[in-house]
Structures are given as structure tokens and as C-alpha cells.
Amino acid sequence: MANVQSLDPTASPLDYYGWELRRHREAAGLSQGQLGEIIFCTGSLIGQIETTRKVPTRDFSERVDAALGTDGLFSRLIGLVLRSQLPTWFQPFAAMEAKATYICAYQAQLVYGLLQTEEYARAVLATGMPEDVDGLVAARMERQRILEREQPPLAWVVLDEAVLLRPMGGREVMRRQLARLLELTDHRWVHIQVLPNSAGAHASLAGSFTVMRFTDDPDIVYTEDLISGHMTASPEIVKDGTLRYARLQAAALSVEDSAALIARVMEERYGDRSQPEERAVA
Secondary structure (H helix, E strand, O other): OOOOOOOOOOOOHHHHHHHHHHHHHHHOOOOHHHHHHHOOOOHHHHHHHHOOOOOOOHHHHHHHHHHHOOOOHHHHHHHHHHHHOOOOOOHHHHHHHHHOOEEEEEEOOOOOHHHOOHHHHHHHHHOOOOOOHHHHHHHHHHHHHHHHOOOOOEEEEEEEHHHHHOOOOOHHHHHHHHHHHHHHHHOOOEEEEEEOHHHOOOOOOOOOEEEEEOOOOOOEEEEEOOOOEEEEOOHHHHHHHHHHHHHHHHHOOOHHHHHHHHHHHHHHHHOOOOOOOOOOOO
16 A cells, blocks of 8 residues: 555556646645545545545546646546556457457457446456456446547447346346447447347357457457456457357347347346346356
8 A cells, every 4th residue: 555655656557646646736735635625525535546545537537637727637647547457468458449440349248348337347347356346447437438439449249148138236237237238229330239049059159259450450359268368460360250250240130139139128127126136146
């Protein structure tokens, strides 16, 4: 745990953020409590962020910039800070995902990260029993900002029907997650298909994978195992992954029929609040 005296701004993006926050606060002649009052939080939270015990959010960063007149400094830093909270093995994928022009993802178990609600993401990430769930959730939400760009990547996601039926976080969390998927049907850069159970054997029984394409870099295939993730630009593997993805798309329901299935599951499985709440099992 860092303290004011030992904080090293070169140690990590989070340390640098805390160091800069303290420096600019003190330059403005404000105590932690006074700054907290201005941006509607506690002085304790300011202290926790300055000493890296708490990961800041984008909203916090924007309010600090407004309060201290720092010309967007903390709003720029927060992206680096949140990416640094991702597992080390996942950071290269997140960096490439942010550069991609075309993302093709098949998910056999869970909703793809770019499409998750905050509640759903929290339920998923908590199963790994991390030390800082809040930081991981904030980092996952930060990833989704690529869909808000003026020119976002085209994201085409195939979800196994099992994803819709697995109650992560309970009925209400799942209902809101499926509602989020339906909202995304109006996003011109996002396309969601569901691979129905009736498809039987299919081209990726081995599990989830993602194919990414770029303007200036070779295509990449990404997979995960229990411990870490793996990226490769091997032409043979990329060709195989692309072919498998095309077969999955062909076997999946159309975008329109997928939306109808998602809506039906949302109402039939997660819409009746009179039934006992289902809980996720880690």
C-alpha cells in the first residue's frame, strides 16, 4: 500500500495518476476534504486515489479536471490507468482490440466483453475472486468506449444460446443484460447473432475465439485457456479461424431472428419476478 511519502510516479499509471492528483490539488491550495466537496465525493476517496488504494473512474477524472482546471489531464490519464488494471496477459489483446477495424467474436459461455452491462461484468469477474473487482469492472467498461467512437470497429458477435440461459448475477442482472443486447441491435456497427442449441455440432465446439482485422496490421486470432490468452497472426491459423467463423455465422440465426430469441428468453426466463431469484454459482 502506498502513502504520500513513498508514492513513486514512475511505478505505474495508477501511481502517476495519484501523484499528479496530489500535486495539482496542493497547487490549488485545497485539502482532500475541500476537493471532495467540490466534486461531490469524500476526502477519504481523494486520499485513497492519491495513494493508489482506489482506482479512479472516468467520471471522477472529468470532475477533477473541471474542478482543478487541468485541461483534460486526468481524463486523458484515466484510459492508461484503467487499461493497466487489466490482467497482464490480457493487455495486449485489449490494445489490439482498440486498434481493430473489424472484430468477429464467437462466445460459447459468456456475453462478449464489449457488450456486457456493468452488473453482468461484475458477476463474471467476481468468479475469479480478484483483489479489486471494482478496478476490473471499470477497465472492462473502459474497453467499451471504442464503440462510441465516430468511426468504431465493426463488431460481429455470435453468441451460443447457452450464453442467454446461464444466469450470471441473477434474474434481474440477466434481464438487463439481454435488454442491453436488444438495444445494441440499433447500433449500426454492432451485429449480434445467436447460435441455437438446435444447430447441434458446429465449427467451434472447442470453444470461444476472436478474429480481428486491422487497417495496417495482419489479421489476428485470439483464444483463451484457463490461465491466459493467446494471439497469433499465423496465416494458417487466421485462415482456419476465419473459415470457422463463417461457418458459425451460417449456422446461427439471422440478426433479426436472434433479436427475437433474445427477447423471448428475456421475457420467459427472466421476466417473472414471482419466481425465486436464481443465483450464479462460481
